[in-house]
Each structure stands twice: as C-alpha cells, then as structure tokens.
Amino acid sequence: MxxxxxxxxxxxxxxxxxxxxxxxxxxxxxxxxxxxxxxxxxxxxxxxxxxxxxxxxxxxxxxxxxxxxxxxxxxxxxxxxxxxxxxxxxxxxxxxxxxxxxxxxxxxxxxxxxIPRISRAQSMDALSSQATVSGYRAVLIASIELPRFFPMFMTAAGTVPPAQVLVLGAGVAGLQAIATARRLGAVVTAFDIRSAVKEQIQSLGARFFEVEGIGDAEAAGGYARELTPEEQQLQRDALSVQMGKSDVIVTTALVPGRPAPKLIPASAVEGMKPGSVIVDLAAEAGGNCELTRPGETFVTDGGVKVVGPLNLPSExxxxxxxxxxxxxxxxxxxxxxxxxxxxxxxxxxxxxxxx
The missing domain is CATH 3.40.50.720 (NAD(P)-binding Rossmann-like Domain)
Structure with missing residues (x-):
C-alpha cells in the first residue's frame, strides 16, 4: 500500500x-x-x-x-x-x-x-510511548526550575539534603517521572488511586503513599475511574501534608474523556515551601492543580512555581x-x-x- x-x-x-x-x-x-x-x-x-x-x-x-x-x-x-x-x-x-x-x-x-490496552497491542500503544517522553521531560523541567539540587551532596561546605519529589499518578508518565527523579538522586514518594501499581512504584525505589478510605479505583483497561466527591476530599486532605514537605510535585492524573481531577487545591500550594515547583502534566485537560494555567509558567505570591506544559513529547x-x-x-x-x-x-x- x-x-x-x-x-x-x-x-x-x-x-x-x-x-x-x-x-x-x-x-x-x-x-x-x-x-x-x-x-x-x-x-x-x-x-x-x-x-x-x-x-x-x-x-x-x-x-x-x-x-x-x-x-x-x-x-x-x-x-x-x-x-x-x-x-x-x-x-x-x-x-x-x-x-x-x-x-x-x-x-x-x-x-x-x-488502541486497546491488551498484550498483543502493546507495540502499537502510542499513548504509552508518548507518555514515557512526557514523564521524563517533566522531571527535567522541574530540575531546572527548582533552585536546589536533586541529589544529596556532601561537600567541604557541608551536606546538601536531596530534593523531596512527589509524583501524583503512576501510569506510564508517572512511572517514568519516578524513575527519572530517582536517577537524579531525589527521594521520591508516589501516589495513585489504583492499588495495583504499588509494587511498580516500590520497584523503582519510591515510597507508595496510601490514603485510607479509598478502595481500589482501577477501571476497565487499566485506567483510573473517577472518584466520588467524598473520596476526592479524603485524597486532598491526606495529600496536603505530603505536599507541604515536597520540593517538587509532578502530576500526571487523567481520566479519559473527563476534565483532569483536581488533586492540588490552592490551599495546598500556599502550604508549600518558597522555591518549590509543580509540573502539571494534566494541563491540557484543565490541570491537576487548581492554580495551573495551561501553557504558562508562573510564580505564586508564596514563591511556588507552577508549570503547565502543553504537548511535552513535541519538545x-x-x-x-x-x-x-x-x-x-x-x-x-x-x-x-x-x-x-x-x-x-x-x-x-x-x-x-x-x-
């Protein structure tokens, strides 16, 4: 042909x-x-x-x-x-x-x-191949925007602690973000509402963050289902403390055909340290962060940088x-x-x- x-x-x-x-x-x-x-x-x-x-x-x-x-x-x-x-x-x-x-x-x-997410179609899974690029690129963006080192450094002038990275969503993009952040020497914590990915997260050297009160939320095809309003509130409350400890947050949570779930409320951003960075890979679907501006990078009054990249694979x-x-x-x-x-x-x- x-x-x-x-x-x-x-x-x-x-x-x-x-x-x-x-x-x-x-x-x-x-x-x-x-x-x-x-x-x-x-x-x-x-x-x-x-x-x-x-x-x-x-x-x-x-x-x-x-x-x-x-x-x-x-x-x-x-x-x-x-x-x-x-x-x-x-x-x-x-x-x-x-x-x-x-x-x-x-x-x-x-x-x-x-393309169906079945074993014999894996070589045709373009969503996954491009998500691999996005997850990798997101961490590189964060490493440039963060005014701190990712790895721990022991120098004559003292020891620099490693960056604390939180990855929200452990699909292909999230797992690649975890792996890339670990290669750069960060301490990584990851969250996903699908309990089946816990072993994958841990195999990459990251800690799996669990939220009590939310059961397994895996839907057909390996995607995440949309949470109920009550589950979303439980999730936001539990994650807010971890967000406050994080130097970098990479968000990757998407539900096919729906606006991106809001995982990071403005109040959580206010609780983050000045200089911290959020890279929102769900920006094209409205963003996982309440403050994300698709296609823009801006700094909040509290000194937190929020990056809403579009079409990262194209970069x-x-x-x-x-x-x-x-x-x-x-x-x-x-x-x-x-x-x-x-x-x-x-x-x-x-x-x-x-x-």
Whole structure:
C-alpha cells in the first residue's frame, strides 16, 4: 500500500508520524512511502534522509493510508476521500465535530489513543510511548526550575539534603517521572488511586503513599475511574501534608474523556515551601492543580512555581517521533482488518459514520 506522511501544521507540533528508519522497514515490506517536503525537519529528519531510506517527496494526501500525529486541520480534512485510511491522534472524546467532518468525506479513521490496552497491542500503544517522553521531560523541567539540587551532596561546605519529589499518578508518565527523579538522586514518594501499581512504584525505589478510605479505583483497561466527591476530599486532605514537605510535585492524573481531577487545591500550594515547583502534566485537560494555567509558567505570591506544559513529547520531537513511528509501523504490519479487535477498537470513523 501507499502511505502518506504530511507535515504537521498544528501549533507546537514538531513531531512527524514516520521517521526514516521506519521507512526502510516499510519499503522492505514493499510498501511505498510519500513524505511531504519538510515534514520531518523539526524532528531531525530532513528530506534527504527520507529519500535515502526509500521514500519519495510529494503529496501524501492521495495515498491509501495517511499517517499523522495531530488531528487534521479543516483544510486537510477536505483532502481526504472515501479511499483514505487516516491514522493519528484524533482526540475522539474531545473533538466530536472533527470526527463528523472526517466522516462526511467517507474516509476511515483510526485514533491511536483508542488502541486497546491488551498484550498483543502493546507495540502499537502510542499513548504509552508518548507518555514515557512526557514523564521524563517533566522531571527535567522541574530540575531546572527548582533552585536546589536533586541529589544529596556532601561537600567541604557541608551536606546538601536531596530534593523531596512527589509524583501524583503512576501510569506510564508517572512511572517514568519516578524513575527519572530517582536517577537524579531525589527521594521520591508516589501516589495513585489504583492499588495495583504499588509494587511498580516500590520497584523503582519510591515510597507508595496510601490514603485510607479509598478502595481500589482501577477501571476497565487499566485506567483510573473517577472518584466520588467524598473520596476526592479524603485524597486532598491526606495529600496536603505530603505536599507541604515536597520540593517538587509532578502530576500526571487523567481520566479519559473527563476534565483532569483536581488533586492540588490552592490551599495546598500556599502550604508549600518558597522555591518549590509543580509540573502539571494534566494541563491540557484543565490541570491537576487548581492554580495551573495551561501553557504558562508562573510564580505564586508564596514563591511556588507552577508549570503547565502543553504537548511535552513535541519538545523531544526526534525520539518522540521515533517511538510513535514504531507504533504506526506495528499497526501497518498488523494490517487493516476491521474484524480484528485492535483495529476495530481504534476505528472511530468508517463508512461515513462516527463509530
């Protein structure tokens, strides 16, 4: 089949859906790859690298499969046809109008965020691959913004204690944040409402913070369910003390299709030490911190820095693109059999309808 790779045009998006190494593997399987000129430049992949790998430079929109990262813009949707299979992050729960527009073209669309979380689909799990980048990057941001060392230092001028890091949410991003903070020498505490992740947290050398009164809150697919108002209050009360002891808080808690749960009230931020840093990975969904301003970094009157980054994987576009391209490759290798549970689970538009 012919696979097209457009240049991403959404603000802040620097990734590309397919990289030259993956082009080579697609060509070895006798697929053709057409890349729009400049598509990989911001991800460290110039046109020459794609050509050397066996791709051609041209119009990707006439291909059978169009592989994107971000949802198509309005003028890109008009370039789809009934013979097109569109693959990408399509935000199906947050952008129903976008899906309707794709359906009107007759195209078929697969949302990478809807890949089922089952064992044989792990190589296609783009949410996890990109969350790995986010968790890593979040701790690096915190280490730069924090006016203190992460590790303990023993010097002739005295001993510097290690930073105290609290990670809220132990999904893929949270676990990567824990691992990165530990590598930098911090003392890490982590919280998650799913009791099943306790062993994973402890295996990375962090302490698991438990809240009495909240049972296991794991929902289908390994995600967290939404807590009741009573459970949310118990959680906030228990965490407030730990937050006051923390130099850095990294929040990663998300519930698919819902606004991000508010884990850090303004009162808890007021109780943190001056110079402390909050990096809120849920900023795009409204933030886990009550004071988060999506896309902004600001300092409170009490000297606490609150960072609300958007699209962190795009800030590490080269490796984020490489991981995402392998997810796309695995999906192409599986084939577009719509009776297959993986393909069916990811399909959000087919036959002119949102499915």
């Amino acid at each position: 012919r696979i097209g790779v457009p240049k991403e045009r959404l603000d802040r998006e620097r990734r590309v859906a397919i990289v030259p190494d993956v082009v080579r593997r697609l060509r070895a399987a006798e697929h053709e790859v057409v890349v729009e000129s400049g598509a990989g430049l911001t991800a460290g992949a110039p046109d020459d690298a794609f050509v050397a790998a066996g791709a051609s430079i041209g119009d990707p929109w006439g291909c059978e499969v169009v592989a994107k990262v971000a949802p198509p813009l309005d003028d890109e949707v008009t370039r789809l046809s009934s013979s097109t299979i569109l693959v990408g992050f399509l935000n199906p729960l947050g952008n129903p109008a976008g899906l309707e527009a794709i359906a009107a073209t007759g195209a078929t669309a697969l949302a990478m965020e809807k 590490m576009a080269e490796h984020a693109s490489s991981l995402y391209a392998r997810n796309i490759l695995s999906l192409v290798e599986l084939g577009f059999d719509f009776d297959d549970e993986v393909v069916a689970g990811a399909t959000v538009v087919r036959g002119g309808k949102v499915v």
